[in-house]
Amino acid sequence: MDVNVQLVFDEWKKRQKRPQICRLTKDRSALILSRLKDGYTTTDLIGLIRFAFESSNAGPRYWRGQNEQRRTYLDLTNLFRTAKLASRVEQAHNWRLDQQEEEQDNYGPFRLIR
Numbered sequence: 784m785d786v787n788v789q790l791v792f793d794e795w796k797k798r799q800k801r802p803q804i805c806r807l808t809k810d811r812s813a814l815i816l817s818r819l820k821d822g823y824t825t826t827d828l829i830g831l832i833r834f835a836f837e838s839s840n841a842g843p844r845y846w847r848g849q850n851e852q853r854r855t856y857l858d859l860t861n862l863f864r865t866a867k868l869a870s871r872v873e874q875a876h877n878w879r880l881d882q883q884e885e886e887q888d889n890y891g892p893f894r895l896i897r
Contacts, residue, residue, distance in 0.1 A: 787825045788815045794829045795859055798836045811859055818863050827872045828863070834875035835862055842874065 789807070792815060796805045818828060835843050835857060846856040856862075862871070 784812075785816060785819075787819055788812050790825055791815045791819075791828045791832070792859075794832045795862075798832065798857075814859055814863055818868065821865075821868075823868065823872060827876075830875040830879055831862060831868075831871055834871075834878050838875075838878050840874070840878065842871075 784807075792807045792811060796802045796807075799805050815828065819825070834840075835846050837843075846861070848855040
C-alpha cells in the first residue's frame with residue numbers, strides 16, 4: 784500500500800459522518816494513485832479535501848448539500864474528477880493562502896490592540 788494513498792484517504796475518511804465504516808477499496812486506492820501519477824501531490828489532494836469540507840465558498844457549500852436537491856457531492860470520485868481537478872486544486876490553494884493572510888492580519892506583528 785502506498786503511504787501517500789493512505790494519507791489522502793485518511794484525510795477524507797476522518798471527515799465522514801461514519802468514518803468507522805469507510806474502507807479504502809481497490810477503486811478508491813486506484814483513483815488516488817492515478818491522481819498522484821497525474822502529477823498532483825499529496826498536499827494538493829489533502830488541501831482539496833479540506834477545502835471541500837471547510838470552505839465557505841459557493842462550490843464547497845454546494846458539494847456539502849447546500850443546493851436545491853440537498854444532495855452531497857463529497858465522494859472522492861467527484862472531488863477528484865479529472866476534468867475539474869486542476870481548477871479545484873487551484874481554488875483550494877487560493878483558499879488556503881487567503882486563510883493564512885487572514886490569520887496574519889488578525890495575529891500578525893502589526894496587530895492593533897485596543
